[in-house]
Amino acid sequence: MISILKKRSDIILLLVFAAVVASGPVLFQPIGAGYPDLLQKFAIFGIFAIGFNILFGLTGYLSFGHAAFLGVGSYTAVWTFKLLSMNPIPALILAVIAGGLFSLLIGWVSMRRSGIYFSILTLAFAQMSYNLAYSVLTPITNGETGLQLAQSDPRVLDVAFGRDYGAVLPTPDLFGINLSGYPGYYFCGALLIVCFYISIRIFRSPFGMMLRAVKSNQNRMNYTGLNTRPYALAAFVISGMFAGLAGGLLAVTDPLAGAERMQWTASGEIVLMTILGGSGTLLGPVIGAGVIKYFENIFSAFNENILLNMFSFFPEPLQHAAAWVAGLFVGEGWHLTLGALFMIIVIFLPGGLMEGAHKIINLFRRKTDSDGPQKSADSAPAPAE
Amino acid sequence: MDVFLPQILNGLDKGAAYALIALGLTLIFGTLGVVNFAHGALFMLGAFCAVTMKALLGLEKVTLDPTQTTAWGTPLEIRVPYIETWLGDFGLLLLEYSVPVSLILAIPVMLIIGVTMERGLIRHFYHRTHAEQILVTFGLAIVLQEIVKSFFGANPIPQPAPDIVSGSADIGMLLGLDPGTIVYPMWRMVYLTFSGVVIASVFAFLQFTTFGMVVRAGMADRETVGLLGIDIDKKFTIVFGLAAVVAGIAGVMYTPILSPDYHMGMDFLVLSFVVVVVGGMGSLGGAVAAGFLLGILQSFASMNEVKTILPGIDQIIIYLVAIIILLVRPRGLMGRKGVMES
Secondary structure: OHHHHHHHHHHHHHHHHHHHHHOHHHHOOOOOOOOHHHHHHHHHHHHHHHHHHHHHHHHOOOOOOHHHHHHHHHHHHHHHHHHOOOOHHHHHHHHHHHHHHHHHHHHHHHOOOOHHHHHHHHHHHHHHHHHHHHOOOHHHHOOOOOEEOOOOOOOHHHHHOOOOOOOOOOOOEEOOEEOOOHHHHHHHHHHHHHHHHHHHHHHHOHHHHHHHHHHHOHHHHHHOOOOOHHHHHHHHHHHHHHHHHHHHHHHHHOOEEOHHHHOHHHHHHHHHHHHHHOOOOOOHHHHHHHHHHHHHHHHHHOOHHHHHHHOOOOOHHHHHHHHHHHHHHOHHHHHHHHHHHHHHHHHHOOOHHHHHHHHHHHHHHOOOOOOOHHHHHHHOOHHHO | OOOHHHHHHHHHHHHHHHHHHHHHHHHHHHHHOOOOOOHHHHHHHHHHHHHHHHHHHOOEEEEEEEEEEOOOOOEEEEEEEHHHHHHOHHHHHHHHOHHHHHHHHHHHHHHHHHHHHHHHOHHHHOOOOHHHHHHHHHHHHHHHHHHHHHHHOOOOOOOOOOHHHOOEEEHHHHOOOOOOOOEEEHHHHHHHHHHHHHHHHHHHHHHHOHHHHHHHHHHHOHHHHHHOOOOHHHHHHHHHHHHHHHHHHHHHHHOOOOOOOOOHHHHHHHHHHHHHHHHOOOOHHHHHHHHHHHHHHHHHHOOHHHHHHOOOHHHHHHHHHHHHHHHHOOOOOOOOOOOOOO
16 A cells, blocks of 8 residues: 555656656746756756766765766767767767766776775776876867867768758757757756656665665675675666766757866766755755756856945945955855855755755654654664564 | 886875875874865865965065166166065075975964864764765865965966975986986975975874874774773874874975965875775875885886877876775785775
């Protein structure tokens, strides 16, 4: 009976999620985020965060190198555009495969250790990929300039199907629908819904339960004679494929791939998105990704004049002082806000926004059994001890 | 011989920086059991202590000389550092030796920063998971480096070494080789000697003082030392401060080799973590040995002869070695059983 209920609530969750994605342009209009560029970012980083959450939220393995898979996905997609076709479907399929293969390689080595060793290993691998992309692999990655499309690219499939782009630089299109602007957002949004569905299925599956068991006590799993590594590695590869897809989508919306996508700051950002929203929850990572990208967009746009206007109700000297202090955190100083946010969330709200929301809801309900459904799911395996 | 020796020497100075940072990291791992991702930022803060000191010493008094004019017809500005007017030639000497002089500023500043960090932040994370420790120190590292960026700008600020050691020495001559075979910048020799002294004094401090004995006992079994009535937390706070000082002065002295910028800490941090992992988590000797070893390997990998066979090997050699070591000897070169094996 409970399982049926759970299923029904999941369906409702998925439907609501899909409705929010579909009405995104209208829904986010009041907060000034209703334009396609930003919405695309919400969707793409939402996919990335959902994937990262399958690894970090479920198994507890903290990877600091996920940006590498994002970069690999982008490079693969751009190369597919150049060599095969401007249609995003082959590009995305190849990006997912490339992300998966690359994460299989890295995961196979890194998963031999857990805890901090794992974090450091993945960080080292990501830095290694970044260094290589910048230096030796320049013929493939085009180094600092970034990989770009050119009019003279072969595009074998397009030529075979008799598609000619004429004398202009082609842009990715889905069977004739140009994927910039709102069509691009709905393309990313549809994939986001699919990814969210996959994530729900994984969370509710025995496989997901196994991953949670790895998080709660890997030693005990090993003592019962079960090899946990294949499960954790599978989670790693799945999240690598999600990252590859997100990287591919970044290339679809803007066909340019640069090595800076693989830098450790990018890896750190995805970790922050996941924990900000709430790792181990279904919705949290998507919300986290949205919040970060939204504020990045808002904060980066500030400049001194706007700040001075904002604080114009202060007396003159105070106005400048306030603008200076605020100026540290916005515009160029966005990373400072990011770092401070990182610390505040980890210190005060390790469960992220989802935990905060649960706390507030429980405060109003004044429930005696204040544990949410998450907690009871965690404590369920205990009797098997 | 005359091919390998220069490479070894070149590797040593970078290795020395790795070793010093890794030493501090290992001290913190071993005592507090905390993974400090902000350690590279401490190295960077140390380097910026040198920048600050130079700027303070170089404050100039500007006077206008109406008798002379510049090419533009305006009165000539005569700039005299305050320190020269106050202290005369000794002031100029201080200005020239600003990098070593900054050590006087860096040691107390880094000690205060280290102790504040431990008391204010790290202390609350002893009982949280490693993932949370990594995340909070990672956030702190970003905050520190962005603050430095907002004060000092994003560009590297070159710091000159004192004139007397700013040239190069022909070491080959001393060893009876032909002149010009091994030319080595003198400041790097200073850095090597300096790091040797620091490493030796940290080891001596831990080995030969009562405080050091308590710390070593605490590394082995924290609980028992606590039960013996020793306030181990207080000792470990000082150890954290010590580690911060080691990272800081390593940064100060490294400024003439690499002009400090706000993200130098992160570049070194990743490599230093790799060094710690290769050396063996919790092993001080391992960290130092691995630091020098990887520095030298990196230097060999950047030889042109090697690069033509394996292009790009200089970029990834350290990571490759780390991966191989972790696969073959999971505990690192000198890691002990049971230390940080989660």
